[in-house]
Amino acid sequence: MPNLESPIASAERRAWNYWFVDGFSHLVVGLGVLLMALCISYPPHWPPRLVPFVLWLAALVLYLTLFVRHREIVEWLKTKATYPRTGYVQPPFSDDPAEAANLVTLSVAKEAAAPEVEVLRSQRRMTWTTLIVLVVIANVGFTFIQSRWIWSAGGALFAAAMIVGRKQYRLSWILPVGFFVLGACITAFAPPQKGPGYFIASMGVLFAIEGGTKLIRYLLQNPRPEPPPA
Amino acid sequence: MTPDLQALATLDRMIHEPARLMIMTVLYAVNEADFLYLQRECGLTQGNLSSHLAKLEAAQYVMIEKTFKGKYPLTLCSLTQKGRAAFAEYVQKIRVVSEPPSDGKATRKVRRSAS
Numbered sequence: 001m002p003n004l005e006s007p008i009a010s011a012e013r014r015a016w017n018y019w020f021v022d023g024f025s026h027l028v029v030g031l032g033v034l035l036m037a038l039c040i041s042y043p044p045h046w047p048p049r050l051v052p053f054v055l056w057l058a059a060l061v062l063y064l065t066l067f068v069r070h071r072e073i074v075e076w077l078k079t080k081a082t083y084p085r086t087g088y089v090q091p092p093f094s095d096d097p098a099e100a101a102n103l104v105t106l107s108v109a110k111e112a113a114a115p116e117v118e119v120l121r122s123q124r125r126m127t128w129t130t131l132i133v134l135v136v137i138a139n140v141g142f143t144f145i146q147s148r149w150i151w152s153a154g155g156a157l158f159a160a161a162m163i164v165g166r167k168q169y170r171l172s173w174i175l176p177v178g179f180f181v182l183g184a185c186i187t188a189f190a191p192p193q194k195g196p197g198y199f200i201a202s203m204g205v206l207f208a209i210e211g212g213t214k215l216i217r218y219l220l221q222n223p224r225p226e227p228p229p230a
Numbered sequence: 231m232t233p234d235l236q237a238l239a240t241l242d243r244m245i246h247e248p249a250r251l252m253i254m255t256v257l258y259a260v261n262e263a264d265f266l267y268l269q270r271e272c273g274l275t276q277g278n279l280s281s282h283l284a285k286l287e288a289a290q291y292v293m294i295e296k297t298f299k300g301k302y303p304l305t306l307c308s309l310t311q312k313g314r315a316a317f318a319e320y321v322q323k324i325r326v327v328s329e330p331p332s333d334g335k336a337t338r339k340v341r342r343s344a345s
Binding site for chain 2: 086
């Protein structure tokens with residue numbers, strides 16, 4: 001089948017993919033979700049004991065930092081590993097580099113350089129909306145339906161969301177398969193009151209594995225260039 | 231010479247050269263990219279890319295800025311307003327050549343001659 005994509009659209013798509021090529025984005029999401037699971041699973045009791053409370057607070061602050069400063073943290077990591085190896089390109093979402101390029105803002109970018117780029121971006125917005133709707137439906141189910149099987153159904157919905165966003169966010173099969181298995185495992189083995197904590201923690205682990213494997217593959221494929229002789 | 235062909239004669243030669251066309255295409259699609267990224271995307275040697283960028287900079291189509299991301303030095307390239315407008319015009323002219331007119335006259339003519 002011939003490639004019908006215009007060179008401009010192709011260049012934009014490659015620049016978009018470049019943001020996810022090293023796995024840092026997924027790794028940071030995974031760490032953030034793990035910290036969130038930690039905060040949810042071990043809430044402080046009154047009166048608080050000093051050490052557990054300080055640890056809980058540190059996890060909360062770190063989680064909020066990872067969530068709010070996602071782009072800056074990923075960019076900082078990229079300056080250490082990615083840019084010296086394969087170069088820098090600004091994610092094509094905005095003229096203003098100060099705007100956050102996290103998974104959310106990358107998907108709702110407004111400006112377009114060319115009609116074909118606008119088509120790509122509208123497809124991305126559609127994918128993002130579908131993904132969010134699936135995740136929200138799963139979360140509503142977790143909140144209001146008191147049944148063991150809701151974890152299997154939710155896992156399947158999360159897996160479907162990962163399949164929908166697979167191309168756009170450069171996801172491997174680890175996440176869709178992982179979510180499906182995770183839902184089934186929580187239905188079968190987890191005590192009901194521990195379900196949410198286990199699900200969120202495992203979600204973080206899945207994202208971390210996804211990012212970690214991508215990062216290892218990227219580093220192996222792109223060794224750091226030798227500095228020029230003095 | 232017909233007006234359609236005359237339009238082809240006015241193509242911007244600064245952009246029309248294949249290596250510079252690649253560079254302009256990448257920079258048109260993204261806001262800014264560094265030297266290494268452009269080199270990998272376009273498959274050009276360091277010297278070749280450097281000389282083409284110098285020509286584009288001299289024509290005020292590309293802006294080159296030396297900066298840092300953390301401790302990593304970057305040679306950032308981006309299109310100027312003039313370069314963006316010139317590339318858009320170039321693409322418009324090329325599209326006229328490659329695509330049939332959209333009013334359907336050409337299609338009707340082809341159908342009549344076929345019947």
